[in-house]
Amino acid sequence: MIEVTNMTGGYETKPIVDHVDFQVNRGEFFGVVGPNGSGKTTLFKLMSGILPLWEGEVVIDRKPLEHYPRKQLARKVATLPQVQQSFFSYNVYETVMMGRYAYQSGFFKQPTERDKEVAEQVLEQTGLTDMYSLPLDHLSGGERQRVYLAQALVQEPDILLLDEPTNYLDFSYQKQLLDELKQLSLTNHLTVVSIFHDLNIASLYCDRLLLIDQGQITQIGKPEEVMQKPLLERVYHSSIDVHANPTLSSPQMNLLPDYFLDKTRTAIKPELVEATEEKVLVRTPSCLKPFHQL
Numbered sequence: 130m131i132e133v134t135n136m137t138g139g140y141e142t143k144p145i146v147d148h149v150d151f152q153v154n155r156g157e158f159f160g161v162v163g164p165n166g167s168g169k170t171t172l173f174k175l176m177s178g179i180l181p182l183w184e185g186e187v188v189i190d191r192k193p194l195e196h197y198p199r200k201q202l203a204r205k206v207a208t209l210p211q212v213q214q215s216f217f218s219y220n221v222y223e224t225v226m227m228g229r230y231a232y233q234s235g236f237f238k239q240p241t242e243r244d245k246e247v248a249e250q251v252l253e254q255t256g257l258t259d260m261y262s263l264p265l266d267h268l269s270g271g272e273r274q275r276v277y278l279a280q281a282l283v284q285e286p287d288i289l290l291l292d293e294p295t296n297y298l299d300f301s302y303q304k305q306l307l308d309e310l311k312q313l314s315l316t317n318h319l320t321v322v323s324i325f326h327d328l329n330i331a332s333l334y335c336d337r338l339l340l341i342d343q344g345q346i347t348q349i350g351k352p353e354e355v356m357q358k359p360l361l362e363r364v365y366h367s368s369i370d371v372h373a374n375p376t377l378s379s380p381q382m383n384l385l386p387d388y389f390l391d392k393t394r395t396a397i398k399p400e401l402v403e404a405t406e407e408k409v410l411v412r413t414p415s416c417l418k419p420f421h422q423l
């Protein structure tokens with residue numbers, strides 16, 4: 130369990146994350162959402178000890194973060210940062226194996242049979258087995274993202290902190306990755322705390338969401354408690370529409386482009402032109418798209 134109390138911190142003099150309190154339960158899939166610059170990444174840096182706390186504390190499994198020795202913390206918490214830079218061209222296997230450093234001891238740090246077993250299993254899980262000998266700079270952005278995720282997973286952490294894990298991934302890999310993480314949270318009780326920009330994805334996969342704005346918590350709760358039109362419109366300064374997912378319980382949102390809004394910023398209802406058993410034709414604001422076939 131992660132307990133964050135009165136967490137405050139930043140970079141210079143002004144706090145970026147300001148007196149924040151929340152808890153994440155073991156095995157929970159917990160999403161952090163909020164506009165650009167709201168403090169999501171800074172919150173992660175404070176939670177993982179990359180940035181020092183100015184005030185408050187982070188307690189992981191009843192032990193304050195600063196009491197964890199480095200290697201013990203790496204076995205407990207693995208992170209996938211937003212931007213990964215590789216200055217040397219390691220191959221996929223070498224990069225993934227670096228995640229095992231917390232389990233290696235001695236001067237030469239040769240991988241053990243167990244290290245190799247875990248690495249192979251994770252390469253399989255992340256669909257990287259066939260690429261294991263390729264240098265990282267020969268991979269696409271999405272493939273590289275999967276390598277770094279694999280590097281975090283071989284740490285066999287209890288807690289995974291992910292900063293926009295679906296960056297660069299096409300929708301099929303997004304689904305594959307999130308299904309895998311969800312499964313790990315359900316069966317292995319892996320705690321997943323992840324930043325998302327895509328509110329619909331966050332709503333589909335997360336047990337609870339934390340909405341942050343200007344360094345403070347605006348709302349925390351189940352997706353239906355956070356995915357509320359007035360709240361999201363206020364925080365994101367955008368016109369949106371929130372509706373029930375037709376097949377699942379998670380609420381989903383649509384952006385409302387300005388050309389679909391009238392002078393009072395209300396969505397213009399499409400005009401029904403023709404409805405037969407095979408098709409429905411509607412007319413939307415005529416200047417742009419005369420017809421939509423549904």
Ligand SMILES: Nc1ncnc2c1ncn2[C@@H]1O[C@H](COP(=O)(O)OP(=O)(O)OP(=O)(O)O)[C@@H](O)[C@H]1O
Nearest residue numbers: 140141145163164165166167168169170171172211
């Ligand atoms: N290294 C830094 N030094 C100084 N200020 C920083 C630094 N990193 C971030 N900031 C500032 O902190 C604020 C919050 O940044 P942060 O990266 O936490 O936001 P975010 O919610 O993750 O944004 P995004 O959605 O764009 O990734 C921003 O105003 C940013 O300019």
